[in-house]
Each structure stands twice: as structure tokens, then as C-alpha cells.
Amino acid sequence: MQQTGKPEINSASALKTCRHCLQPLVLQLADLGFSPVANDFIGLAQSGEPEVHYPLEVRVCDSCLLAQVVHQLGARDLFRADYTYYSSHSSTWLEHARSYVETMIERLRLDKNSRVVEIASNDGYLLQYVKQAGIECLGIEPTEGPAAVARKAGLEVRTEFFSEQLGRDLANEGWGADLLVANNVLAHVPDINDFVRGAKALLNPEGVATYEVQHLLRLMQQNQFDTIYHEHFSYLSLLAAERIFHAAGLRIFAVESLTTHGGSVRFHVCHADAAWDTEPSVDAMRDEERRYGLERRATYTEWSSQIRKTKLALVQLCMELKKQGKSIAAYGAPAKGVTLLNYCGIGSDVIDFAVDRAPSKQGKLMPGVRVPIYDPAHLQKAKPDFILILPWNLKEEIKEQIGNAREWGGQFIVPVPEATIEQ
Structure with missing residues (x-):
């Protein structure tokens, strides 16, 4: 079930094989030339100094259909203590988080005996609503700045990168998740297989994980090339996501189309053998992606x-x-x-x-x-x-x-x- 190898990287730090299935990575989706790291803002004192620019190219795996940035920068180089993105600065995003929490509490019947874990919890924008509902929660946030803001709000946060090992450790500590939240983080993960296996390790037997990602289908339909940058290692369709979760022993049982980030998708994921019925939304979205042509090479090559x-x-x-x-x-x-x-x-x-x-x-x-x-x-x-x-x-x-x-x-x-x- 598991992919145990690592994607091959040449001396220029460019992927030669898919980060999920390890097949050769040759089908180009977009070449945006050279670009700096998008969140490396420049202080005025450094205004006269040169910047490093890196190739910004996306290719699609012929085998599993995962779209991915070719030139891979290290996650620890991108998500540092001086990371500048704070989710709470958008009132629209706060309302999105509040509504999500209310919906999931009702759908999963969460109560004071439940456990909610959020990966990439940022400044506590979402977990604040879980805490207000009286439900035990934990944030996993690798960047110090946003994590510190969340702690000041009274939230428990671990400043770590999520992985299979961390998922196992948290489960052993009693943090087995009834709800695992992962908003706009799956695309930011270099080792996507290890990350998803971490969810497998952390989820309770009937627990649910939700992943919000920008939908590759909407990105292509709306010419949203500007959402390509080095922090986004992957760009996901349902067709690709099903393969990735299946390899980890997980199953997508429902999907939702969202308006956030110009068009996102929310995957509802459970253990492969969990009691959750697969809903019609999954077949409907899969059919839509196929009609657009996400299984045809020409669809990707013509997008440029x-x-x-x-x-x-x-x-x-x-x-x-x-x-x-x-x-x-x-x-x-x-x-x-x-x-x-x-x-x-x-x-x-x-x-x-x-x-x-x-x-x-x-x-x-x-x-x-x-x-x-x-x-x-x-x-x-x-x-x-x-x-x-x-x-x-x-x-x-x-x-x-x-x-x-x-x-x-x-x-x-x-x-x-x-x-x-x-x-």
C-alpha cells in the first residue's frame, strides 16, 4: 500500500521523478521562468543586496496525475521563524473557519470527549472556535511567529513539521483525532506520502480528516497561474488525491467545492475500512475532472x-x-x-x-x-x-x-x- 522510496533530485535540486509514485516527471504544465521565494520580503536595509531567483516550473506525473513544482526548495528554508503569513488578517477566512467548525461539530457529533488536531494551525484562526466550543484541541504549526500568537490566545501548539512519526507519537500521547484538520497545507508538503501516512497513524478508527487544497481543475479553468509558487510543492485534483490517499490506506468519502482561493476542494477522508459511506459527490467531481480532460496529456501541454x-x-x-x-x-x-x-x-x-x-x-x-x-x-x-x-x-x-x-x-x-x- 505504501510508497517507500524517495523522489529523485538531481544536482540542481530539480525533481526527476514524481514525489508520490516515483515515475519519471516529464509532462510540463507551466514554466514561469525564474522567481524569488514568494514570502521572502526584503527589509529596507537589504534593498541594495541581490536576491536569489529559482526556476518556477510545474510538471504533471503521467502515472498518478499529481502536478508538482520541479525545483524543490527545503520546507525548513520556506517556513521559518520569520514567516509572514497570518490567517487571521482576513475576515473572510475567519468566517470560513468559524462556519467549518460549526458544521463539523454537528456532522461528527463532537463533544468535550472528542479530540481535534489541526495541521498548519497558523495563528489559531480556526482552533479558537474549537476551543470556544469546549472541545480539546491541538495545533501543529512549524513557524514560530504564528504559533506564538496562537499560544497567547490560550491554544496548545506544537512547533513541528507534521510527519508519520509525529502522527504516531501524538496518537500514543492520547491525541488520537476524531477530526483532523488540514487546510491549505497538503500542497505545501515535500514528502506527501509521509505526511498522509501521518494522518493514517493519528486518526481514530472512525475519525475524519479534511483537507482543503486549491483545486487544480479550477486553477486551470480560471488561468490562476499566479497561485504557483515555490511553497506550493503540489497541485491536486481528485483524480490524483484518490491515488495518494489509497496508497496510505485511506479513502476519500466526500468532496466539497469551495470558493476560497479562487476555487478549492475539501476532501473528507477516513480509514479505508471505516463505516463512512462514499457519497455521490465523489463520483460527480471525478466525472467533471475527466470531462475537462485531466486524464489527457494535451490538456496540460496546451494550458501555457x-x-x-x-x-x-x-x-x-x-x-x-x-x-x-x-x-x-x-x-x-x-x-x-x-x-x-x-x-x-x-x-x-x-x-x-x-x-x-x-x-x-x-x-x-x-x-x-x-x-x-x-x-x-x-x-x-x-x-x-x-x-x-x-x-x-x-x-x-x-x-x-x-x-x-x-x-x-x-x-x-x-x-x-x-x-x-x-x-
């Missing part, structure tokens, strides 16, 4: 042309606006924004500045393009003509937050799936 169209539309729009003497600011400095601006070659000569609600990013420069980042209050002072919304998946929330931009005639640019101006 769609990427170029999205890139050119944004570049042409920004160039035309600058020719007219218009000022352009960016709202948000997410990882997807770093990929987008670097791939499109749009830097500080086009984007005057960016703003972000995260204090950890303010006063720094965006990687590669060197756009300065300020507090959102700077928008009111500068009054830019156009605001490029880089976290476009949160565009409605952002428009509401900075709706006063319309008072000075400010308009919004949404870059994906094709650059458009919105009021």
Missing part, C-alpha cells in the same frame, strides 16, 4: 497559451494606464501577487506602492519587483487612480474595506482570469 493571454492582458492594461499618466497601487502583498508581478515583469516602475494589513510585511519590499509595502492607510494619503487587487480571491472583501477609494475616483484592477477594470 492561456497563461500567456492572462499575462499580456495585464501588462497591456498597465502600460496603457501609465502612458496616460495614471498612478497604480497594489492592494495586498500575497504570494500569488509576487508570482504574478515577477512573471509579468511589472515592478516599481509601474506599481507605485503596495499596501497590506499584515504588520510583518509593512516597511518591506516585495521580492523580485521591489515594490514598497505600506499600511493600508497610505491609500488615503496617496489617492492612486487605480488599485490592483493582488489577492483577487478576496476582491469583494477588499472593495468593501477600501470603498472610500471611489470618493477620489479610484478604480480597481482585477488581474485574473483576465485583467479587467471594476468600479
